[in-house]
Amino acid sequence: MAKLIDSSALQPVYQKLEELIGEDSMLKVFDYYHGSQVSLPSHLYNRNTAAIQIRKRYNGTNQAELGRYYGYSQRWVVNVLAEDKSAKKEE
Incomplete structure (x- = not known):
């Protein structure tokens, strides 16, 4: 195929x-x-939608894996999961 540009x-x-x-x-x-x-x-993934997916995919031990997959730190993943737990306690 011939090039169209220089x-x-x-x-x-x-x-x-x-x-x-x-x-x-x-x-x-x-x-x-x-x-x-x-x-x-x-970041490739949106913070809010990644947090939703992390909550769905968390199996109790895979924080580091989820952090690597979505391009966020393990600490951020732990905070997302902790926020989820504290929200449930308030209900």
Whole structure:
């Protein structure tokens, strides 16, 4: 397949995107976001929805595993689970 663009003349961010995701995907990102300033969160998963999933998937011993999976610290997972316990006590 012939290249549609001259990679050597791209802005550095678009060069890196082309390298990471390929020309077609980079052009889709460009078409959708060009002219915008994009800031990406440091966590892949949303804190609130990750907390819900952690509460569902917790088996009594897997805090560290859940923290690694969702990209949060074990301490944060323990706090999420502790909040859940304290909310139940208040009821």
